[in-house]
Amino acid sequence: MGGLFGKHKKPASRVTEQDKAVLQLKQQRDKLKQYQKKIELNLERDRQLAKKLLNEGKREKAKLLLKKKRYQEQLLKNTDTQLEKLEQLTHDIEFAQIEIQVLDGLKVGNVALKKVHDILNIDEVEKILDETKEGIEKQREIDELISGQLTEEDEEAVEAELEEILDVSDKLPNVPEDKLPQIPEEKVADKPRKAKESPVALEA
Incomplete structure (x- = not known):
């Protein structure tokens, strides 16, 4: 009974540490992109607000708002740099995984080839x-x-x-081509009969 209700062993996970690292990098990239969109919306809003303040004659407030906008633009530029680094790091890890797979394939192939060489x-x-x-x-x-x-x-x-x-x-003589004369069948049939009758005539 204990065997039936015992805990089953979970199959070994195929997710490697490299896979986890790539996933985390992509999540950070997505967050940075969302942050960029937020900053871009704020920049446009601050620009429109500064324009409105200038029209109202509130130059100092508009100037302060544009300083804030300038700072956010620097942040946006920094996020671009961070995104490039994340993309490059993600690419490097994924390519390293491909290289590992290739090396594993070569290793298996070399072992198989060595076995063939041992046989032959x-x-x-x-x-x-x-x-x-x-x-x-x-x-x-x-x-x-x-x-x-x-x-x-x-x-x-x-x-x-x-x-x-x-x-x-x-050197052989030529075979004659002329046909032999044919004897009528009646004469051939009469010859034996006359030969038999001639002795009887002599006795008479």
């Missing part, structure tokens, strides 16, 4: 290449035998035999 050393590779070369040569010999490929000497022997056959053919 140079002697083993050379042995495999030699066996492959030998197998290719044997297959080529088999292909040549199957395809009936002849050497140059074999080709010369075949040509000589062919010339010899042609010479013999020239």
Whole structure:
């Protein structure tokens, strides 16, 4: 029962310290931007108010208000500088995270490559290449035998035999092309009958 209702272990968080730092920097950037908008609104309002005071003849109050406006403009410029620093720092941290990932990938790749090298050393590779070369040569010999490929000497022997056959053919007498005379079928049938009847006539 204790195992069923016991506390489950929370999965390890994947959020790194760098991630937290980037998040904080972006939050500070957003706050600075909001502050800038507030100052810009105040500057415009103070400018309109100083103009109104001048129209009313209240020069000293307008001057004091413009001094305040000038101070706020300096603050606005400082916030721009701070924003640039925050943006640069955020970029540097994010790029550093990418570099870490690349290094981790290289590390894993090097370990895998080392294992492959351990399995296939140079002697083993050379042995495999030699066996492959030998197998290719044997297959080529088999292909040549199957395809009936002849050497140059074999080709010369075949040509000589062919010339010899042609010479013999020239020396043989020509076969007559005239047709033999055909004997009528009736005469062929009568010949055996007369041969049988002739002895009987002699006895009479």
